[in-house]
Structure formats: structure tokens, C-alpha cells
Amino acid sequence: DADFIPPTWFIKRAISYFAKPNIGFIQCKWGHVNENYSALTQAQALSLDFHFLVEQRAKSNSRLFMNFNGTAGIWRKDCIDDAGGWHTATLVEDLDLSYRAQMKGWKCLFIPDIVVDAELPVQMNGAKRQQFRWAKGSIQCAIKLLGGILIQRKITFDAKLQAFVQLTRHIVFPLMLIQFLALPVLLAAEVNLYVVSFLPVVTLATYLAMGPGAYLYVIHNMYDKNWKEKAMAMPYLIIYSIGMSVNNTVAVFDAMVGRKNEFLRTPKYGIVKKTDDWRTKAYNLPFSQTTLLELFFGIYGVFGIFIAIYSSNPIWVPIIALQTIGFFYISLMSFTHTRFKRGNSRIDYTKTKDEKMAGITFKLATVGIIAIICFGAYTGYVGYQNDVYPVDLSIGLLDRIMASSEPKTILADINAIKEYLPVEGNAVYLFPTDTTNFARIQTDLNVMLASTEKISAVPRDSSAFHTGMMDLSLRAEILQENLMDIVPYMYASISNIIFTCFWIVAIIGIFVILKRKKQNLESFDKAEGV
Template identity: 50%
Template sequence: MVMYGPGTFLYVIFLVIAWVTMFYTLNFYYLAIQSRHNESHERRRRQVPELPLAMLPTVTVQLPLYNEKYVARRLIDAVCRMDYPKNKMQVQVLDDSDDDTVDLIRSIVDEYRFKGFDIVHVRRADRSGYKAGALKAGMKTAKGEFIAIFDADFIPPSSFLKHLLRYFSDPKMGFVQCKWGHVNEDYSTMTQAQAVSLDLHFLVEQKAKSLSRIFLNFNGTAGIWRTSCINDAGGWQTSTLVEDMDLSYRAQMKGWKCMFLDDYVVDAELPVQMNAAKRQQFRWAKGSIQVALKLLADVVAHRKVPVESKVQSFIHMTRHIAHPLFLAQFLIFPMLLSMDYRLYESNWAPLFVLAMYAALGPGGYLVVINKVWKKDWKHKGMQFLFLHFFGAGISVNNSVAVFDALFGRKSEFLRTPKFGIVKKGEDWRNKEYALPFTKTTLLEIFFALYGCISIFVAIFSNNALFTPLIAMPTIGFIYVAYLSIAHSQLGKKKRIKSEKTGAVVVQQAAPLAPVQRTAGQRLLLPSVLAFLVLGAGVAYYGYYTSIYPLQEASGFLARAQTAQTPQQLADYVRLAQGFIPESGNPVWVFPTYRTDFEIIHMQLDSMVARSGALSSLSPHDEGYNAALLDMHSGALEIQANLHEAIPYIYVSPQNIAFGAAWVGVILSVFAAMKHARTRHQRAETASAVQT
């Protein structure tokens, strides 16, 4: 089928995105093959003996913390329980907190200092550089030949230092990274999705790179660095949100080696709130692109870096580009279907891509999961289903992060809140640090609504085969958007600073109830939901009255192209005319006669008249077949003109104006909600201070 106008452009973009996505997917399977169990390597690694007590080096354990009242003690207790000589272990609690975590940490540090531990509570005047700045400041007073780092949500085992330090017998070993465990993996479907995602990263990507001597990254925590390696590589730098990845690549370009231990696990707490998980994903996505902009050219140009490491570095640094590409493909797909771009009839390329999606998408991942987890693969396979929804929904959040990085937008290092949640059923709802949903949630709602409409587009355009491909990510958008809002509408504690004493008092929000919300404030959120439903209804009505008729007309014109008699052709043409507007031209940018509905009607009227004249001729007449074929070609040309017109209806001035007004109203309601919440909090604060 020959296509003209924007349809061809969208089709090419769709295919390019499909091939790029397949490239990243195939690389994952390549790493899965590389990560196969290497017996000789494992034997050599296990033969490394533990260092004798007299040879144990001095180690500095750095604990960068910021407002971690629920997990600070758990972390410091675990570190101080590690089986290592006190006189050879320095503990730095790098505390940038600005809440009552400061007093909590101070008391814990004093407690362990009294017990004979070399532990210090490091405070800075400000949070400049955030985590990287804290680590950099700690390096100034670090005593150790090696630096162990743990984020607040980790629980290192007692054997950690002795187990890892044995691998630094090679003087060029720069850092050793451990696999992360998950103490709250089964807390919810969201934590299960995060768990299997991280496990695949460690057990496939990190393991493969470690075995193949490909550049790999330090994951920011649960590992040990050689101090001289950090200094030689330029130290901790604050130009990106992923200082760990940044330093990893700089160190390896300097010739330092690294190792990943897949069989030694350090447990950690997964985010249990959707908005916290999104914040973490945002930081990782944006930081990776920042590192790509900063270091990728240097890695590629470095003569001593092997080609395979260059390729894998490119893929690793840029892999989050897949998120905006996925969204672009999600937007384009229903447009192609509405233009009757039947991918399974066009040519071998889209059919091949769809087959690869089916085989190398869920199917391929399940094969990898089966090989990695063996007996437990069914449980992990179910978690992968949750990951499929979570990954699709989180793509909006991560796409914003990618564009933030590409456009050089500076942003604060926003930590991931932890609530000390370990067991299923434990509640975090009445704890501090719970995050509100952001404007990104509005985009997630948009994509959810777009997906719902796209399902109808697929069905009405006789492409129901593709409905599952649209429905799966749509469920993901709904899932993430719903949890983003649901996890925000929770009672949280309020931190109130007394004007008289300056002390920080933590109180429940519920007891401070004398200030009541007005009826208008209570109606704000239902108003948003109602307006979203209204927008979806208007969009569906617009599709049904403007685009669907042209698709029906296109269908009848397709039948006219196969008509065996002039009368049959005329009947199909008349049916098509009934669905085409009498006048107007939807192409408002450089319009042409091809998409002028009045001219199209004239062409169809002429075709009907020719059919009547042709009916008087004998089918055996010399000009009969030539005339019938000519009218078939005319029907094909008019059908192509309708396909050219359809995309412009989607982006008509009226639709753009309505969409802008719709988004504007929702943003206004969100602003009103924020303003009302601010006023409410001020009133609560004033009431609390008075009491």
C-alpha cells in the first residue's frame, strides 16, 4: 500500500524505534549468555584466602545519611557488629540531616564511641554536592586504605569487610561490588517488581561484565573502594546525580580493575511508596544520561579501552533513552492503525519486529529467569509480570528525567525516603517523609487515557490483534498513576518548629484537627477525576464523530478496489460518501486539493457516473476492463488522501485548543489543591504553636 504525507514519516519513526529497542534487548540477551556460570573463574575466586588478622588493613566505613530517623540505628548497629578489629575500622557517619535525625545519630555515635569504636559524626555547614559532597568531605579525614560505603537502607552482614578485602590482593583492584538483597521483597507487587529488576541487573549485567572484564559500574553502596583508586581517578565529583557511576568509569579508564560478587548479598530495603520509587528511578535515569554527556566521548576515544567495553559503555550510559522511545512508539502505534497501516500486511520488516517483540520480549526474559533462578523461576516469572506493568508506567517519569539531563537542567539530589519497612503488613502511612505526587502523574494519567482510547482505535480499525500490545502498557500507566495518587493521600506526621524554644516537635496530623477543610477544598480532587473522565469522554466522542467515519469510508473504498462489476463499485463508493463530510479540509498546514472533502466528493460522484456508463458496456468489451481498473486506481488514490487527512484531525486547531484548555484547567486545579494544602498546613502549624 502506497502512503503519503505524515503517515510515512510516522511509519519510519515507528520502525526505527523498534530496531533501536531490539538492539538494546538483544544486548541484554548477549549479557545473559556471558553471565553463564564460569567454573574456572569461580574456582580461582574461591581459592583466594581470607586475610590473616595481622594483615588486615585499616578501613573507613562511610555512611552518608540525610533525614533517616527510621533506619539510622539499624545501619549503624549493623556496621558496628561487623567482625573486624576496632582499632582498624573507622566509621564516618556523614550526616547532612536537618531534622531530629541529627540528635538521634549523635546519641548513637556517642553510645558506640563509649564502647570503644572509632566512630565520628560528621556534619557540614550545607548540603553542597549532596551525597557526593558528603563522601568527598569524609575523604579529608578518612584513615583507611580502603573505603566501604553503605546507604541508609542497607544492612551489611558481619563478615562483609573480611570477605571482600581478600579480593584486593591484586594491587590494581579498584573496587569490589556486592549483590543487593531485599528484606521487604514480598511487601507488595511494587517491591516485587523492583526486586526482580535489580536482580536481573546484578545477576545478568553486572555478573557478565565482571566475568568478561567489561567496564561495570559501582552501584553506590554495598562495596569497597581502594582509597588510592578514588584519588587517582579524580575523587568524588558532584556534576552528576550518579557519582558512583561517574567515578567507576573514570577509575577504569585509568586502568583500575573491578569485581562483582554475585554470591555475596547485602540486604537492603526497597522503596514501598510509589512516589519514592519514582524519585529513585528518576535520579538513576537522569544521572546515567549526565554521565553519558560527560564521559562517553572520552570512553569511546580512549585507545586502551577495548572495543567491547566501549560498546557496552555506550549501551549502559544511554539505555534510559529507551523510555522516551517507548512513549513515542506508544503514541505513534494507534495513529498508524487509524490510518489503516496494517503492519502485518505491509512488508516483512514490521512483521519481523512484532515477532521479535513476542519472542525476545516476555518470552526471552522468562527463559533468562528460568536459567538464573532454576527451581524458583515461576515465582520470579510472576514478579516479572509486575515488572512489566511497573516498567511501562515508570517510563513517563524516566522520560522526564532523560529530557532533564539532555537539556542540562540542574536539579537537587533528592534522596529516596526509607521507613524501616521489613515485614509484610508493616505500615508506613503515619510516618514522615512520605512524598506527594508530582506533575508527572498528570502525564501518566494522559498516557493511561490515550491508551484506553487507543484500544478502541485498534478495535474499530479492525486491528484487534494489537489490542494486547496497547492494553499492557496502558495498565502500567494506570497502575503507576493510581499508586502515585493513592500513596499521597495519607496522613503524615508534621514537623513543627516552636518559635519560643526552637525545638522540633513531631506530632500526628490527626490531632491537629480544629482547622477544617472547606467544602470546596474537599471537592478539588473529585473535580480533577471528573474532569479527566470528561476529557476522555470528549476525546472518544471526537474520535467517533471525526476519525472513525473516515476509517469506515476508507474500508468501503478498499472494497471498491476489489469490485468485480461497475455496479458493485458504485455501491461501495456511495457507502463511502455517506461517511465523508460534505466540505472542509482537515489539513490546515499547507492544505492541498487532495484532502479537500468537497473535491473528494466530486471525484466520487464522477466515479459513480463512470460506473453507470460502464455498466452499459459488455464485460467483453475492450475498454471495459481498462476502465474498471482505472476506477480501482482512483479509489486507491482517494483512500490514500483520506489517510493523509486523518493525522491532521488529531492535531486540529480545535483539538489543540481543547487539549491546552483541558490541561490548563487540571493544572489550575492542582495549583488550587497545593495552595489549599499550604494554607491548611499553615493553619495547623499556627494552631500547634499556640497549644
């Protein structure tokens, strides 16, 4: 690629590996001229080093499928022709061709000793575009090639399994989002999610051991002396990878529904030193609609943290918080890395009236989007505080009633529950029953209140006292189950659904305006030959 800087001796040294006639292509390691420019470049550099020094090296030394990375390598022309040439059906024609070549029996080599330096994307929107292209292209290749790989007899089972994992690995991003969305709901519903019910900390320890712990071990083996310096970028990589899950999920679904995209290249600015600045360059990508989704998931994560705390499941807070930080990091970087203006140019350019209006529109739209999101977050918080939280508190108090044998405490808890819950109405709007009617629940609480007052006058060591307490505990358990049935409908109430629809329509409306402005500017540029 144009931004790669091969050493002067590259061809002389690399061509020698083609002495064997069955070698179809060689892949060299990517270097990074701007690795220490920012946390973003450090995260990308570490991720690419993992890919080359661990993944590519292992596949090259075995009989597994190895992919060509699109640059920093050499192909044998006969291999390209035998494999069917370059195809344009996917966004990753390099991955496609390398798999087809190996299915034909050609071998490939990874040469870690030959390093070709290149520039890493320094703008978040550029990095997201690159990740989108890779994620979508991989799924496209999976759809195109996996069937042939699985039925081909000469390919070993472990190679088939590895090909399946590599080509479909971006499916993990939709799964991450599903887990992220489901976790607060399951916690609110008091579903037991612990790996070992009597030792919740094992859950968190398992996450740490399977993820960061394993990566640190690999970093130590990869970099030897300067591994501590490289390990400092590990938190950046975790946050970056998690935050990219929204962008890559969109890419996965884009590939699965068969939508074709043009190849959108990643902007490069010639950034090498820390003092270099890309913000004045003309080739500057704005944030996309995906950024709003990332911001939504970040706000959702904040609510998820509160739910984990209030549902007495603090062990899940670090996991939700880590994902939330990732979503906020990616979205805020996307916003701050957006510039709706032309860069410095040698030509003295005067903006037209339409372009000036477009700039103002973009700024107003950005403010409007942020305002709508903040308003939505505020109303969501108020709605939870006024509607859902009192029910959650009541569920907790009923739990305490079941465990208590002190009538005075039970009386206080019942009176508190009566204050928290509505006097009438039924939150369940689909197939409602009398058990979820608040008027019925208030009546049951009054019965419990009267029973508790009678029990308080009975000697504690009498059978009547114990029978009465058992009856109260049973009633409390039934009421708790009824309230737990109500909670999901409180979250998805009709008013919340209507408000959410208006909220989404408002954001979409702003983007429609932006799209029209963009089309007008593009039409102007074409008309003027810009």
C-alpha cells in the first residue's frame, strides 16, 4: 500500500522464499511508524502485533489456513491465476484470494524477520472505517468460502475448524452486545448468573483469567525485555476492542443481509512524530450514525451499573463498567475527531453560501443530537426513579419480611411498601391478571398488616406466633413474585415505548437533514468539478 515503507533490500531478501515451487505467497510483518502517537495507535499496534507474531506465525508453521494481509508481501503470479484471480465480491479480496489459493494446494509463509513500516490510523473515524471493512469482509468470505472448505476432503478437520473460527470470529461482537443488553435485564429479574452460586467472585476471576491474564502472558513472551512497556497499552486495547463492538456488529449484519458497499479507504495523513497534526488535513472523516448507537450503549451501561448495585450484584459492575467505558470512549472520540471544515490548502478557497449553511447545520445538528440523547438519559433516569425503583425497593423489603421474625420491623416494612407502590392500576398491559393489579396488591398488604398486628400480641414461644409468621412469609413470597412479574412491564411501559419512538424519530430526522445537506454539497462539488 502507498503508506507502507519497505526497506531497500526487501525484494532481494523476500524473493528467496519462492525457491520452493509450491509457495504461493509470503506475508511480512507490519511495523508502525507512529505507534506512540496516541492511545489509539498504541492499541492498534498491540492488536496487530498479536495478529502477526502469534496468529500468523502459528498458522504459517502449521497446516492451517493463513491469510494475506493485503500488503507487505509478494504473490506468485501462477498462484493468483490458479486460484481464480482477484475477486471483488468481498471487501477483503486479499483474504478471499489467500484462502482460495490454499484450497488449491498452494502453501504460504509468514516472515517475521522482514518488517515493513506503515502508518496506523490516527483518527477514530478512520480506524472505525478500517475495522468495519475487515469485519464485513470476513463475514462475506465466510459466506462465500466456508461451504467449499467444509466439504473438501483433502482439508483436515483442524484446518476446517480453524477456518471456521477465523472467518466467523467477528460474530463475537453481536454476541457481546446481546450479553451487554441482557445482563441488566437478567439482574433486575434476579436471575442467578453466577458460575458458582456460593462463590460469586469466581465469575470475575474467570473473565480476568480468560482475557487480560492470557494476553499479558502472551505479551511477556512476545516482547521479552520491553514487555512491561507494551503491557501498558493493554488497557487501551481492551477498551478499544470492546467499544468497537457496535461498529463491527453493524458490519456483520451488513454482510449477512447481502448489502454491497464500495471500498472506502482508510485516511492516512503522513503522521510520524507526536508533534504532527492531522486535524488540519482536508481528508477528514465525520462521525457516522453508528456513533449514536455507541453513545446509546454507553448510557444504557450506566443504568446497568445502577441496576447491578441496587439488585445486590456488585460483582457484575466491573464487567458492565468496562464495556460502558469502551462505548463512551469510541463515541466521544468519534465526535471530537470530527471536523466539518476544509483543511488547509494552497488554494485560497472561499466557501459558498451553501457550504457555510452546511457547516452551521452540522454544528446545530451535533448539539441537537447530544441534547436529545441527554434529555432521553435524564427522562430515563427519572422514569426509573419514579416507577421501577420503588417496585425494586418493595421486592427487597418483601425479601426482608420473609427472613424476619420481628413484628415491629415487618409492620414498618409493610407500611413502606404501601407508600412505594401505586394505589391502583395494572402495569401489565399484555394479558393482565388480578395478581398484578396494584389495588389487589394493596389489599393483600392490608391483610398482612392486620395479621402482623395480631401476631405482635401473641407470645413468641406459642404455636400461633410461629404459624402466623409462616403465613406472613408465604404471603410475602407470593407478593414478591407478582411484583417481579410487573418489573419488565414497568421498563417497557406504553409511555416509555411511545417516548422512545419519538426519541428515535427525532435523531433519525436530524440525520436525514444532514444527509440532504451532504448530497447538496456533493452535487455542488460535481457541478464545479471539485
